[in-house]
Amino acid sequence: MGKSPGFMSRMVKKLTSDVSDLDAADLSAEVERSGCQKASECSGTGEAITVKGRLRSVEICPRDSVATLEAELFDGTDGVTLVWMGRRRIPGIEPGRTLRASGRVAVRDGRKVIYNPYYELQRAP
Template identity: 65%
Template sequence: MTNTGGGYWRRLVRRLTTDVSELDADDLSRKAVEVGAVRACDCQSGQEVTVLGRLRSVELCPRDAAATLEAELYDGTEGVTLVWLGRRRIAGIEPGRTVKARGRIAVRDGRKVLYNPYYELQNAS
């Protein structure tokens, strides 16, 4: 017979004593793995990946004449910058939204980037 009570109490105490942002990061990371996405911390430059996370920020970056829309996606482990070239706005791409994105990882200024990724807006859950 297995004693599951210890596990329950350990999880309960952890939920009550851990910082909310840390718990949120754990939930995001777990959801990403459940849908078959690669954790951002495991992505390598040149690799074709699917990532899932919450958009922390969205901004229009007018560089020279071509505008770009950039969004920081956080999956609980690390951030990935999503960059849409030539776009000023995309409906549904807004801070707090959960997004699943697919593309080839690049590195720009030491940060992981997906240029013009395919994306799916996820239902709030």
Template identity: 65%
Template structure:
């Protein structure tokens, strides 16, 4: 067998012995790189960034009569909170959905946040 065959077996053994979450994180990281998105772990506060990941949770937070919709996006390296001010619901923003989001990175209470990001719902492939 040539070097290609050895690579196949190595990948197969890795897939069979790796944790499902680890494989999912690696898959998300590959997809993000393919569309030109940054890894969340590399994003710094104040930078204009594009991230791609899967929505882990969505929460409506009615603070002082001004509702905010918050979604936790995970890209395989780190989580980013997506926060839409004045919104109660956005069609398609739901757990399990893959989203590409763009905006200026901020940090709130030690967590990375994109406020009112531009977003694109991604099709599953």
């Protein structure tokens, strides 16, 4: 039987850790509880995945006359770029919003990307 950290060691960790590290750990634990895959564990191109996380950034990227809406989803372990082709805006897709996204992962410029993902906006806790 493994020992779980005691109250004092958890408290010391919370007091001495960076806020962004604690937020990433909480987000990663929430993703694990939801049954979604961690972005850091998604490896294969073409692999069908479902990820959950918080949008870090959202931007319109005009590429060769076709606008795309790109959002970086962070799940506490790694990021995945979500790309909607031909879209300039999607209601509810904004930084800080939590969502669940599904699709096939690709790699573009060394980063994980899901093109035209199916997504579900999540309620704020």
